[in-house]
Amino acid sequence: MTVFDWLIWGGAALTLAGVAGLAWCIVTVARARKAGLADAAMRARMRSVLAVNMGALAVSMIGLLLVITGIALV
Known part of the structure; x- marks a missing residue:
C-alpha cells in the first residue's frame, strides 16, 4: 500500500465520520421537533446542533479533499 492509498482510505474514513455527524444532527433536530x-x-437545542453540523461538514469536506488529492496523485 502506497502513501496515496492511505490518503484515499483516510479521506474516505473522514468523509464517513462527517456523514455520521450530519446524520446525528438530523436525528437530534427531528427528536427536538x-x-x-x-x-x-428549541433555539438552545438548535444552537448546540449547529456547531456540530458545521464541524461535521468541515470534516466531510476535508475527507473528500484528501480522497480527490490521493486519486489525482496516483
Missing part, C-alpha cells in the same frame, strides 16, 4: 419544545428551548 417531535418533543414540542418551547421556542427558547
Whole structure:
C-alpha cells in the first residue's frame, strides 16, 4: 500500500465520520421537533446542533479533499 492509498482510505474514513455527524444532527433536530419544545428551548437545542453540523461538514469536506488529492496523485 502506497502513501496515496492511505490518503484515499483516510479521506474516505473522514468523509464517513462527517456523514455520521450530519446524520446525528438530523436525528437530534427531528427528536427536538417531535418533543414540542418551547421556542427558547428549541433555539438552545438548535444552537448546540449547529456547531456540530458545521464541524461535521468541515470534516466531510476535508475527507473528500484528501480522497480527490490521493486519486489525482496516483
